[in-house]
Amino acid sequence: MKIVKAAAFFVFALILVIVLNTKFGKIPPLLRFLDPFAGFWQNAEPGEINGSENLAMKGLKENVEIVFDEHLVPHIFAQNDYDAYYAQGYITAKYRLWQMDFQTRFAAGRLSEVVGPAAIELDKYQRRMGMGYGAENLMKALEKNPEMKAIINAYADGVNSYIRSLSPKNYPIEFKILDYNPELWKPINTAYLLKMMSATLAGGSDEFYMSNILKKFGKDVTTNLFPDVTFQDDPIIPKGIKWDFKPIKSPVVPAGYPLNTTDVHTAERREGIGSNNWAISGEKSASGLPILCNDPHLDLSLPSIWFQVQLHTPQMNVYGVSLPGSPCVVIGFNQDVAWGVTNTGSDVLDWYSVTFKDASQNQYKYDNKWLNVKRRIETIAVRGGKTIKDTVIYTNHGPVVYLDKQKPKQLRRAQNVPTGYALRWIAHDAPNIDVATFYYLNRAKNYEDYRKALTYYSSPAQNFAFADNKNDIAITSNGYFPIKWKEQGKFLLDGSNPVNDWQGRIPVEQNPTVKNPKRKFVSSANQVLTDQTYPYYLGWEYAPNDRAQRINRKLTVMDKATIDSMRLMQDDNYSVLAENMMPVLLSNVNRENLSASEGEAFYRVRKWNKFYNSGEIGASIFEIWQAALKLEIWKDDFDDTDLPMRFPLRARMVQLLLKEPNSKWFDNIHTPQKETMQDDIEKSFKFAVDSLERKFGPIGKSWEWGNVKSRPINHLAAMPGFGSKKILNGGSSASINAMSDNHGPSWRMVVALGKTSTGYGVYPGGQSGNPGSFYYDDMVNTWMTGKLNTLHFMQTPGEKSVKIIRTVNLKSK
Amino acid sequence: MKLFVLILASSFLLQLFLPWWMIAIVSFILSAWLATSSKIAFRAAFWAIFILWLAVCLYQTLPNQNILANRVAQLFMLPDTKFSWIAILLVSCLLGALVAGFSGLAGYYAGQLLPKQTASNKA
Numbered sequence: 054m055k056i057v058k059a060a061a062f063f064v065f066a067l068i069l070v071i072v073l074n075t076k077f078g079k080i081p082p083l084l085r086f087l088d089p090f091a092g093f094w095q096n097a098e099p100g101e102i103n104g105s106e107n108l109a110m111k112g113l114k115e116n117v118e119i120v121f122d123e124h125l126v127p128h129i130f131a132q133n134d135y136d137a138y139y140a141q142g143y144i145t146a147k148y149r150l151w152q153m154d155f156q157t158r159f160a161a162g163r164l165s166e167v168v169g170p171a172a173i174e175l176d177k178y179q180r181r182m183g184m185g186y187g188a189e190n191l192m193k194a195l196e197k198n199p200e201m202k203a204i205i206n207a208y209a210d211g212v213n214s215y216i217r218s219l220s221p222k223n224y225p226i227e228f229k230i231l232d233y234n235p236e237l238w239k240p241i242n243t244a245y246l247l248k249m250m251s252a253t254l255a256g257g258s259d260e261f262y263m264s265n266i267l268k269k270f271g272k273d274v275t276t277n278l279f280p281d282v283t284f285q286d287d288p289i290i291p292k293g294i295k296w297d298f299k300p301i302k303s304p305v306v307p308a309g310y311p312l313n314t315t316d317v318h319t320a321e322r323r324e325g326i327g328s329n330n331w332a333i334s335g336e337k338s339a340s341g342l343p344i345l346c347n348d349p350h351l352d353l354s355l356p357s358i359w360f361q362v363q364l365h366t367p368q369m370n371v372y373g374v375s376l377p378g379s380p381c382v383v384i385g386f387n388q389d390v391a392w393g394v395t396n397t398g399s400d401v402l403d404w405y406s407v408t409f410k411d412a413s414q415n416q417y418k419y420d421n422k423w424l425n426v427k428r429r430i431e432t433i434a435v436r437g438g439k440t441i442k443d444t445v446i447y448t449n450h451g452p453v454v455y456l457d458k459q460k461p462k463q464l465r466r467a468q469n470v471p472t473g474y475a476l477r478w479i480a481h482d483a484p485n486i487d488v489a490t491f492y493y494l495n496r497a498k499n500y501e502d503y504r505k506a507l508t509y510y511s512s513p514a515q516n517f518a519f520a521d522n523k524n525d526i527a528i529t530s531n532g533y534f535p536i537k538w539k540e541q542g543k544f545l546l547d548g549s550n551p552v553n554d555w556q557g558r559i560p561v562e563q564n565p566t567v568k569n570p571k572r573k574f575v576s577s578a579n580q581v582l583t584d585q586t587y588p589y590y591l592g593w594e595y596a597p598n599d600r601a602q603r604i605n606r607k608l609t610v611m612d613k614a615t616i617d618s619m620r621l622m623q624d625d626n627y628s629v630l631a632e633n634m635m636p637v638l639l640s641n642v643n644r645e646n647l648s649a650s651e652g653e654a655f656y657r658v659r660k661w662n663k664f665y666n667s668g669e670i671g672a673s674i675f676e677i678w679q680a681a682l683k684l685e686i687w688k689d690d691f692d693d694t695d696l697p698m699r700f701p702l703r704a705r706m707v708q709l710l711l712k713e714p715n716s717k718w719f720d721n722i723h724t725p726q727k728e729t730m731q732d733d734i735e736k737s738f739k740f741a742v743d744s745l746e747r748k749f750g751p752i753g754k755s756w757e758w759g760n761v762k763s764r765p766i767n768h769l770a771a772m773p774g775f776g777s778k779k780i781l782n783g784g785s786s787a788s789i790n791a792m793s794d795n796h797g798p799s800w801r802m803v804v805a806l807g808k809t810s811t812g813y814g815v816y817p818g819g820q821s822g823n824p825g826s827f828y829y830d831d832m833v834n835t836w837m838t839g840k841l842n843t844l845h846f847m848q849t850p851g852e853k854s855v856k857i858i859r860t861v862n863l864k865s866k
Numbered sequence: 867m868k869l870f871v872l873i874l875a876s877s878f879l880l881q882l883f884l885p886w887w888m889i890a891i892v893s894f895i896l897s898a899w900l901a902t903s904s905k906i907a908f909r910a911a912f913w914a915i916f917i918l919w920l921a922v923c924l925y926q927t928l929p930n931q932n933i934l935a936n937r938v939a940q941l942f943m944l945p946d947t948k949f950s951w952i953a954i955l956l957v958s959c960l961l962g963a964l965v966a967g968f969s970g971l972a973g974y975y976a977g978q979l980l981p982k983q984t985a986s987n988k989a
Contacts, residue, residue, distance in 0.1 A: 055978055062972035066894070069965050070887045084965065087958035088886035089922035093938055094958070099929030226934070230941070774940025825934030 076232045086229055091222035093229055096825040105860040112210050113139060113865035118850045121859040124842060125820035125828040128363040130850045135207045137366050138380045140863060142211025145360055146238070149377040149822040150216070151225035152356045152769060154235055156378060157242040160184055160249035162433065167233040169436040174461040180431040181445050183452045184252070187481040188244035194483035195240070201486040205240045208380040212238035226824060227770065233436075246378035247487055251480035253351070254396045255513035255532075259594070260404050261471045262699035264545045267311055269696055278701040278718075281540065281593040282585060284708035285633075287601050289516055289528060289577040290565045292584040298563045300588035304538045307552045311544035327596050327791055328395035329623070331576035331604055332520040332528070334569065339613040342806045343520035346619050347384055347393025348798040350791045354769045355776060355830060357818030359800050363847060364495065371495040372812060372846045374800050377822075381491035384802060386812050386846070389498045389522050391804035394515035395577045397530050400592035401479035401512060403541070403555075404471050405450040405548030414456075417448050418549040424449065450475040450548055475548055477555065479512045479533050484558070487511060500525040500568065507531045508561045516577040522806040528575035529566035530582045530591075534559040539590045559589050574608040576601065578789075597703045599629040599787035616813055619803045622789060624839035626665040630707070630787035631675055635663065637710045638678065641734040653752050654742045665785040665792075667759025670752065674741055676761075676785065681737035682706075689721045758783060766817055766833065767795065768824070775824045777817070782837045790839075801841060812844035869900045869907075873914035873966070889915050889962060890969040897973030904974050911970030916963035923955050 073084035086092045102125060110117075115132040117140045122128065127144045131137035146153065158164050162179035164172035179185075195202045216235050228235060267275045328349040335341045351358055359374035362382065373385015384393050410416040416423040427447040434440050446453045454470045461467055470476075486509060493506035503519045507529055514532025519525075535555035546553040565582045567575060579596035607622055639659055647655060654674050661671020686709070687700040709716050710730070719730045749755040759781040768775035784792030791797055802814040817836040821828035835842060845855045873889075873896050880888040893911035901907035927935045935951030944950045 055975070059972070059975035059979055062968065062975050066890060066965070066968045066972040069968055070890050073961060073965065074887060084886050084961055087954070087961060088881075089919050089926060089958065090881040091886065092958075093934065094923050094926040097926045097930035097932075097934040100931070772941060773943070774937040774946070824937050825930060827933070 081230050081232050085232075093226050093825075095222045096226040096229075096823055098821075098823060098826045100827055101858060102826075102828065103858045105862070107862045107864060109866040110139075110143070110214055110863045111866055112214065113863055115865055117863040119144060119861040119863065120847075120850050120855075120857045121861075122845050123856045123858055124361070124832065125858070126361040126363065126845070128365065128845070128847050128850065130365045133366060134204060134368075136863075136865075137364050137369075138204045138207035139211035139214075141362060141364060141375070141380055142208035142213075142238075143215045143863070144211075144362070144861075145375070145377050146212040146215040148820055149356055149360055150212075150235060151227040152822050153212070153238070153242070153246075153378045155227070155770060156249060157245045160245040160252070161188070161242075162431070165433055165435040165438075165441075167231055167436060170438050173433065173435060173441065174464045174467070176433050177431070177441075177443050178461075178464060178467050180433070180443065181452060181454045182252070182256075183445075183454075183476065183478065183481050184245065184248050185431065186429065186447075186452065187248045187251075187478075187483070188241055190481060191244040191247070191483040191486070192241050194486060195244075198486050198489070201489050201492065202240075204380050204492065205243050205488065208243065209238050209240045225822065227772070230772065243379050243488070246376060248480055250376070251478075251513045253513075254515075255401050255480065256478075258400075258402045258404065258469065259699050260542065260545045261469065262697060263543055264311065265696045265698045266691070267544060269693070269698070278705055279543075279593070280705070283581065283595070283598065283702060283704040285598055285602070285704065286581050286584075287598050287605060288581045288583050289530060289575075289601075290567045290583045290587075291570055291572060294567055294570070294583075294586075296563075296586065296588065298560075300563060301536060301557070301560065303536060303589055304552070304556050306538045306540065307550070310546075310553075311540075327579040327600065327786070329576070329578045329600060329604060329789055329791070330393040330395050330516065330518040330528075331574060331608060332391075332518050332526040333608060333611060333614055334526050334573040335524045336573050337608070337611050337614050338805070339615050340805060340807060342522055342524060343391075343526050344614060344616070344619055344806070345386070345391040345393060345518060345520040345526075345804045346623060346802065347395070347518065348623050348791075348801045349384065349394065349396075350797055351799040352796045353766045353799060353817055354795075355766055355818050355824070356769060356822035357799065357816050359816050359818075361814075361816075361820060361844070363845075365847070369496050370846075370848070372844055373802070374814075374816070379488060381488060382495050383491055384800065385495070386804040386806075386810045387495065387497070388809055389806075390494075390503065390519065391521075391806060391810060391812070392494055392497075392503065392517055392519050393802060394517055396579055397514040397516055397532060397582065398579055398592060398595040399514055399530070399532070399534055399582065400537075400542050400594075401514065401533065401535065403477045403546055404474040405448070405477060405546045405553065407448055407453055407473060407475050408549050414446060419449060420549070420551045448475045448548065450477045450554075451481055452476050471545060474545065479535070482511065482533065484511055484533060485509045497521075499523055500527060503527065504529075504562075504566075507564075516579075516582075518575055518577065520804075520806055522808065522810070525569060526575050527566065527568040528577060529564055530577075531561075531564050531566075534564065534589065534591055537590045540593065541590065543593050563589075565591075572609065574605075574611070576604050576608060578604055594702065597630070597787065599633075600789055600791060602629045603627055603789055616803050616805055616811075620801075620813065620839070620841055623798070623801050623803070625789040626783040626785065627789070628663050628665055628672075628675075628785055628787045630679070630703070630785075631661075631663040631672075633707050634679060634710060635661075635675070637714075638675075638682075638734055638738070641731045642738055643731070643735065646735065650746060650752060651739060651742050654745075655738070657752070664783070665758055665788050665790075666783040667757060667762075667781055669758045669783070670756045672758035672783075672785070673745060673756050673761040676758070677741035677744060678738050681740045682733060685721075685733040685737045686718055689723050690718065762792070764795065766830075777830050777833050780817075780833075780837055782839070798836075801836070802844075803841060809848075810846060812846055813841035814844050815841050867910075869896060869910040870914045872896050872900070873911050873970075874918050877915060877966075878918055886962070887965075889966045893966040893969040894973035894976070897970035898977035898980070899973075901970065901974040901977065904971055907970040907974035908967045911973075912963045912967035915966035916959050919959045919962045920955070923958060927951060927955070 162176035373382035489509035511533035784790035939950035
C-alpha cells in the first residue's frame with residue numbers, strides 16, 4: 054500500500070514537472086518561462102543602463118572603446134576596419150539578437166524550424182521566390198571581393214562572440230517565448246537581410262492585373278487609365294535637364310506585345326511604401342552650407358528596423374542608422390558629407406511565361422529550341438514534423454515560382470504570383486556587393502567619392518540624395534536598371550522569345566542624376582524619376598506626386614533655412630491631394646439632401662484647412678470620403694472575382710474629377726440608372742459620415758483624426774503586449790509626414806553640413822530590442838511629437854559635452 | 867522549519883546554475899530525508915519555493931518598474947493595467963510552489979519506504 058502511494062505521488066510530481074517544462078502550441082514551457090532564475094524575469098532590466106565594463110575578446114586586433122550616450126547609441130572607437138565591424142556586430146547583437154535571427158529566418162524560409170508547420174507555406178514562398186538563390190549568388194560575388202568579404206566576416210565574428218558569451222538565462226525573451234536557441238551567425242545571413250530589403254522595396258509587381266485589364270478593356274482604355282506619364286507629374290530630376298551622355302540604343306517594342314494571356318488570379322497590391330529626402334544648397338540656408346534631410350517610410354515595428362551607431366577609426370568617422378544584420382551605416386553623415394535614400398519605383402521584376410515540352414517538365418521552349426530546366430531542391434526542416442523537400446524549376450529567366458496547384462490559397466503574399474510563370478528579378482543577380490556602396494559612402498569626402506560609391510549598388514534601387522561641406526548637392530536614382538523597350542514588363546511577357554529578355558544594364562553613370570540644379574535644392578518622394586526626355590524606359594508606376602509637390606513648393610520659397618525649418622517640414626501634415634480634390638467634392642454635394650449630422654459634417658469638412666493634424670475632424674471625414682469615392686468609381690468596373698485587376702492610380706482619379714466630369718467611369722454598371730460624378734461624390738460622402746458615426750458616435754472630439762487613425766506600433770512578430778502605446782499623431786499618406794496604417798517615417802534625420810556636420814534624428818522605437826528595457830521604446834514620444842534628438846557626432850570617446858551613461862572596453866586577447 | 871530553510875537555501879544555490887526543475891529534486895530528497903509528516907513535507911517545500919521565487923521575482927521586477935511583467939501579462943491575454951504584473955508574479959510563484967510541494971509529498975512517501983531505523987535516525 055505504501056509503495057502504491059509513494060509511486061502515485063512520484064509519478065504525479067514527475068508529470069507535473071514534464072508538463073510545465075514542455076511547449077504546447079503557442080504556449081511556452083510554462084515554468085521554464087516563469088522561473089525567476091532563468092525565465093523571462095531575467096529579461097527585466099533595471100532602469101538606466103550604466104557603469105563600465107572590460108571584456109576580453111578573441112580575434113580582436115587592438116582594443117576598442119565603446120561609449121553609450123543617453124539614448125543608448127553606441128559610439129565605437131576602433132583602430133582598424135576589422136575591429137570596427139567586429140564591434141558593430143557585437144554591439145548590434147547585444148541589443149538586437151532576436152530581431153536579427155527572426156528577420157534572417159523569415160527571409161531564408163526557415164521559420165518552420167522554430168514555429169512548426171504553420172509557417173511551411175510562407176517558407177516555401179520565400180524559397181520559391183529565389184531568396185536563397187539570390188543570397189547564394191551574392192556570396193559567390195563576395196568571393197571576388199576580398200575587402201567586402203573581410204568586413205562581412207568581421208561583423209559575423211563580432212555577432213558570434215556575443216552569442217558565445219550567452220547562457221540560456223540571458224537569451225532575448227522572444228527565444229524563451231518561442232522556445233528555441235540562438236544559432237551562430239553566418240555571413241550569408243547578411244545577404245539574406247539585403248534580399249529581404251529588396252523583397253520589401255522592389256518585390257512588387259502587377260503585370261497580372263495589367264494583363265487582365267488589357268484583356269477585359271482593350272488597349273485604348275488601358276492606356277487611358279494606366280498612362281506612363283501621370284497627371285501633374287513633378288519628377289525627381291527637374292524637367293528640362295539635358296542628358297549629357299550618349300545612350301545605348303534602346304530596343305524597339307516587338308510586334309504582338311502585349312500578349313493576351315490566360316487568366317491569372319491576384320489580389321490588390323497595397324499602395325506604396327514611400328520616403329522623402331531633400332538637400333538644400335547653402336544659398337537657401339542660414340549657415341551658407343547645405344542641409345540634408347531624409348525620412349524613409351517603412352512598416353513600423355518594435356524593435357525598430359533601424360539601429361543608430363557611430364563608427365570611428367583613424368580613417369573614418371561616420372554616424373547614422375544601420376540595419377541590424379549588416380555592417381556599415383546605411384543612412385547618415387560624416388565630417389564632410391551626408392546622404393539619405395528613398396525608394397525608386399522602377400520596374401526590376403518581370404514575369405515570363407514558360408512552355409514545357411511535355412508533362413515531365415524537363416525541357417522548356419526558348420528561341421525555338423528546347424532547353425533543359427534546372428531543379429533546385431529546397432529542404433525545409435519543420436519543428437514537430439517531417440522535413441520537407443520542395444523542388445523548384447528554374448529556366449534561364451529564373452524560378453518558376455508556382456506551377457499549377459502549388460499556390461497556397463491562404464497565403465496572401467503569394468496571390469500576386471501568376472501560376473506557371475518564371476520570375477526575372479534583379480534581387481537574384483549580384484553584379485556587385487551592395488554593402489560596398491555604404492562602405493564607401495561612410496568614408497566619402499566629396500561629390501566624386503559619392504558618385505564612385507554609387508557604382509557598387511544594384512538593388513533595391515534608391516534615390517540617393519547627397520550634400521557636402523564644399524556646397525555641392527546632388528541626387529541620383531541609383532541601382533541596376535535593365536535596358537527595356539517601352540512598357541516592357543508592364544504586362545506579362547512571353548518567355549520563349551529572346552526579344553523579351555532584358556537587354557543588359559543602363560550604364561551606371563547614365564542613371565538619372567543631377568548636381569547643383571538651378572533651383573538650389575534636390576528632393577525625392579518616390580515619384581517618377583525623370584521627364585520623357587530620358588532615353589531609357591524605367592517603369593510606369595510611381596508613388597503619387599502629392600508629397601513631392603508639397604516638398605518642392607516649400608523648398609522653392611525656402612530662404613535662410615535652419616535645422617528647425619527642416620524639422621517642421623518633415624512633420625508637415627498638409628495634403629495636396631485634399632487641396633486638389635476638395636473644391637470638386639464640395640461643389641458637388643447638394644446640401645438640401647443632407648441630414649442634420651451630414652450637414653454638420655459637411656460644415657466641418659468645408660472649413661477644414663487641409664492639414665491632417667491630429668485634432669482635425671475635417672481630415673477624418675475627407676480621408677474616408679475620398680477612399681469611398683475611389684471604390685464608388687472603380688469597384689464596379691475593376692472588381693471581378695474571375696478576373697482580378699487593380700484600380701488605376703490615384704492621380705488618374707484626381708484627373709477624372711478635375712478634367713473629365715462626364716466620364717463614363719462614374720456610372721455604376723451594376724445599376725439600371727446612370728450615375729453621375731455628383732451621385733458618386735454624394736453617396737461616398739454619406740457613407741463616410743455614416744461609418745464615422747457608427748464607429749465613433751455623434752460628431753465631436755472622438756472624430757478627430759489622431760483618434761480615428763490611432764493604433765500602436767506592433768511587435769515585429771505581433772506578440773501581444775510587446776508593442777507601443779497608441780500613436781496619436783497626425784499625418785497621411787499624401788502628406789510629407791506620411792503616416793498611414795502601420796507604416797510611416799521609420800527614421801527622421803536632418804544634417805547641417807559645416808566644418809563638422811551636426812545631425813539631428815529620431816526613430817519610433819528605441820535602441821534596445823528588449824521589451825523589458827527602458828530603451829525599448831524611449832524615443833517613440835519624441836518622434837510622435839515631431840521633435841528630434843541631437844545626434845552626438847563625437848571626435849574622441851572622452852568628449853565632455855556628451856552625457857555618457859556607459860563605457861564598454863573590448864580588449865583583444 | 868529546518869526542512870523549509872534547507873529547501874529554500876539549496877534551491878537558491880542550485881538554481882543559480884541549474885534548470886528550474888532542481889526545485890523538484892531538492893524538495894523530493896530533503897523531504898524524504900527530513901519530513902516527519904506528509905503535511906509538513908508539502909508545506910515546507912511549498913512555502914520555501916513560494917518565498918524564494920517571490921523574493922527573486924521582486925528583486926528582478928521592482929527595479930524594472932514592472933514594465934516587462936506587465937507586458938508579459940498582456941501576452942497571456944490579461945488587460946493592460948498597472949497591476950497586471952502581480953497576477954503573473956503570483957502564477958509564477960504558485961506554480962513553482964506547487965511543483966515543490968508535490969515533489970516534497972512524493973519524497974516523504976518515498977522516505978517511508980526506507981528501512982525504519984534510518985528514517986527515525988534522520989528525524
